[in-house]
Amino acid sequence: MKKKLMLIYKKLLNNYGEQGWWPIINNYTCEYNKSFKHDKKTTKQKFEICIGAILTQNTAWKNVEKSLINLKSANIFSPNKILSTPDSKLTSLIRPAGYYNVKTRKLKEISKFFLEHKDDFENESLSREELLKVWGVGKESADYIMLYALNKPFFIVDAYTIRIFSRMGFFDEKRKYDFVQDFFQKNLPKDYKIYNEYHALIVEHAKRHCRKKPLCNGCILRKDCRYYFKNDKELKRKKLKKI
DNA sequence: CGCCAGGTGGGAT
């Protein structure tokens, strides 16, 4: 199993290349680059990852980018600025990311938390349990922050992770966050760089091929995939019937 | 037009 998961990782990496997560805004061009490396983030970048993690909840990253650029352009990009901005103003800026009323509250909650735990963010001594107490921060958002802001080895589980690996036959699609996270953490080296890149590759693969309605044509994992074989057999049966 | 997107909290059963 350990080899299998690493093999899939290498196939994805060979095919899609390094993803360079987490995307961080370029201060000069106000554009997002994905050439970001695994080095230690500045405090500002850590906070940027926190608000990105909130805004991207059940939302396409493209829409999150628009909201982040709005915030950046309005010079509302720090915990203090967010806390001192009226809800109505914040709401209008993050509008493209959807759920703007709840997310406005969530941004204020994480900002308050960030200020209260500034030392923990700077020393990278923050605990996941503390993060999970913040209203609006669930397991996935907490792990995004732990992994991408603080380089801690927490494997991210999202809808894509469960979709891809349940289709491939590793576990049932009804498995929940903790089970799936344990599964990956038990079967992969405990290395934040691998977790970082693996998750980003999963997102890329889900977008390109393993969609809700899968595009198995050209999928590099289909030889390893139960879902594909199941449909392949059905396809052959239909063809035989025709003949 | 309908479906989907890098979830979460809250309430009912």
Place this chain on the structure above:
DNA sequence: ATCCCACATGGC
């Protein structure tokens, strides 16, 4: 525990 729903814009 588990299911169900509200939350909402923009891209295809």
